[in-house]
C-alpha cells in the first residue's frame with residue numbers, strides 16, 4: 323500500500339488486516355477503542371526530512387495548527403524543524419514540548435496583548451505582525467520590557483492560490499496581513515521604521531492551502547522579492563529574511579496528484595536565485611511553513627461500523643462511531659478522504675455506500691459514494707486516510723462525544739500520543755448551578 327493516500331508503512335498482514343508501523347489496526351482497536359487516530363511515526367519523520375532535503379538551505383517550519391499535540395511537536399522538533407504557532411495555547415504547547423523558544427514563530431491576525439507579552443517574555447524567535455494595531459501594541463509591550471521585538475510583516479501579496487491554479491491580485495480582500503496592492507504593506511513598513519522597539523527583519527506571505535502547482539509559490543517568491551528590493555531602494559533598508567508560508571498539497575484520495583517536495587523546492591529556490599540576481603538583491607534567509615504536508619498523510623482514523631441501512635434504489639448508509647467531531651473537513655470543505663476496510667480482506671464486489679458519523683446533523687459525512695466491499699458488516703473496522711492535519715486540531719465535543727485518543731506506531735511498538743477523553747473530562751469545565 324505504498325501508493326495512494328496511505329501512510330508510508332501501511333501494509334496488509336496474513337489476515338488481510340491493515341497494519342501501520344507493523345501494528346495491526348484491529349489489535350489497536352481492541353486495546354485502545356475506536357475512533358482512534360493512528361499515526362505512523364516513520365511517515366511523519368520521513369516527511370520532515372523530505373522537506374529539509376527538498377528545500378536545501380531553507381529553514382523548514384512546522385505549522386502546528388495542522389496538529390498541535392506535544393508528541394507531534396516533539397517529532398518535528400527532533401527532525402530539526404522550527405515550529406510556528408498561532409495562539410497562546412499553541413505557544414504554550416510548544417514550550418511544554420520542550421521547543422527552544424528561539425525556534426518558535428508566532429502568527430495570528432488578532433493576537434491578544436497577553437499573547438504578545440507571553441511571546442516577548444519567553445523570547446520567541448520571530449513575531450509575525452499582522453496589523454497596524456499590533457505594531458503599536460508591540461512597540462509599547464517591548465518598550466515596557468526594555469527590549470526590541472524582531473518581527474516579520476505579514477504581506478497579503480495578491481496571489482489567490484487554488485488547488486490547480488492561481489491568480490495574481492485575486493486575493494487582496496483577506497483578513498490576514500497587510501494588503502500589498504492597497505499600499506498597506508508600504509505604510510506598515512514606513513511606520514515600523516519609526517518605532518524604537520520593533521525591528522522588521524523580514525516579511526512573510528502565505529498564499530493558501532492544499533496547493534498542487536509550483537507556479538503560485540514561484541509567483542509568491544517573485545512578488546515578495548520585488549517588494550524587498552523596492553523597500554531597499556526607497557528606504558535604504560535591506561531586509562534579510564523571507565518566509566514563503568505553507569500550503570503544499572497532499573494526497574487525500576487516489577485522484578489527488580500533489581507535486582513532489584523536491585520539485586517545489588527546486589522551483590522556489592531557482593525563482594529566488596533568478597529574481598535576486600535580476601534585482602541585484604542579496605539572497606535572503608528563506609523559510610517555508612508546511613503543516614498539512616508534514617502530518618496529514620501520516621495518520622488514519624479508525625472507526626467501527628455500527629449500523630448499515632440499505633435503501634433500495636437509494637443510498638446505503640453506513641454509520642460509524644465518530645464523525646464531524648473528529649473530522650470536520652468533509653462538512654466544512656466538502657473534503658474527500660479515501661476509506662478502506664481495515665480488519666480483514668474481502669473479495670466481495672465493491673459497492674458505493676455513504677459513510678456517515680453518529681452526530682445529529684445531516685452534514686455529518688465521512689465519505690459519500692465510498693466504494694467498499696458489498697459484504698461490509700456491522701462490527702467491521704474502517705480506516706480513513708490522511709487524517710493527520712486539521713482533524714484532531716479542529717475536533718469538538720459536539721453531541722458530547724469524547725474526543726478520540728491517538729497512538730504513535732513504529733516497528734511494532736505503540737506509544738500513546740493523546741489520551742482518549744472521558745465523560746469526566748466532558749463535564750470538567752461545567753459549573754453546576756448551586
Ligand SMILES: Cc1ncc(COP(=O)(O)O)c(C=O)c1O
Pocket residue numbers: 385387388429528530531532567568569570611612613614615711
Ligand atoms: C501562516 C500560515 N502558515 C502555514 C500554514 C500551513 O498551511 P498548510 O497546512 O496548508 O501547509 C497556514 C495555514 O493556514 C498559515 O495560515
